[in-house]
Amino acid sequence: MIDSWKDRFIESLRDLRRREDRGALATLRRGLRQEVPYEAYRYLPADLKPWDEDAALLVASLFALHPGEGGSGNLGAAFGKIPERSDSTQRRFMALLNCHGEDLRNHLRQAVSLLKSKEVPIDWCQLLEDVLHWDHPDHYVQKNWAKRYWTKQKED
Numbered sequence: 436m437i438d439s440w441k442d443r444f445i446e447s448l449r450d451l452r453r454r455e456d457r458g459a460l461a462t463l464r465r466g467l468r469q470e471v472p473y474e475a476y477r478y479l480p481a482d483l484k485p486w487d488e489d490a491a492l493l494v495a496s497l498f499a500l501h502p503g504e505g506g507s508g509n510l511g512a513a514f515g516k517i518p519e520r521s522d523s524t525q526r527r528f529m530a531l532l533n534c535h536g537e538d539l540r541n542h543l544r545q546a547v548s549l550l551k552s553k554e555v556p557i558d559w560c561q562l563l564e565d566v567l568h569w570d571h572p573d574h575y576v577q578k579n580w581a582k583r584y585w586t587k588q589k590e591d
Contacts, residue, residue, distance in 0.1 A: 440480050440487075445559045447478065448495055452502040463499035466492055467544045490566040493540055497547045498559055506556035509565060510546065511580030516555045524549070528584060532577045536570040 451459045465472050471492045479491055506513060514528050527549065531542040543566075550557060565576045 440483065441560060441563050444480055444491060444495075445498075445563060447480075448498045448502070448559065449504070451478070451499075460499040460502065463495045466496035467500060467540070471496070487567065490563060493543065494559060494563045494566055497543055497557075497562070500544070501547050501551035501557060503551070503554075503556040506558035506561075508558055509561050509576075509580050509583050510557070511583035511585075513550055513555050513557055514546070514580075515584045515586070517549070517553045519553075532581060539566065539569055 459478065462472055462474050463478065466475055475492055475495065476488075478495060479488060483491060510531075511528075514524070517524055527545060531546050534542045547557065565580070568576050
C-alpha cells in the first residue's frame, strides 16, 4: 500500500522508467550537473512542502542516473554489496558519511555512479528518507549507513 508522498513520488519515478520516458529522465539527470531545471518541478508532488523539494529533486536526479529496481536497505547496505571492495571504495564511502549537507549532491552523485557501475540496486524510498534527515544533529542517518556497511563487510 502506498501511503505517503514519498512512496507515491518514488512510484511516479518508477513509472517514468517503466514507460521509458527518456525525456523526463534526461531532464531529471540534468539536475546533477547544474541547477535543477525548472521543468523538473513537473515531476514533484503538487502538495510538497518547500523544505522537502530539494531532497525530492536530488533523489529524482539520482534515480534518473541509476533507475534500477530491487534495492533494499540504506546506502551503507548497498555499498556493502559492491563485489570488489577496495580502499578507494571505502574512502569514497567515508567521504560521503562525513560530508555536509551542502556537499551531499556531489558525493551522492559519485556514490550512485559507482553503484550503477557495479550493478548494485538502490532502495530509493530509503534514500529519500535519509536525504531528508541528513542534517539531523544526531547524525543518525550516517550512523545507520556506517553500521550497515560494516555489518555487511563482516557477513562476507
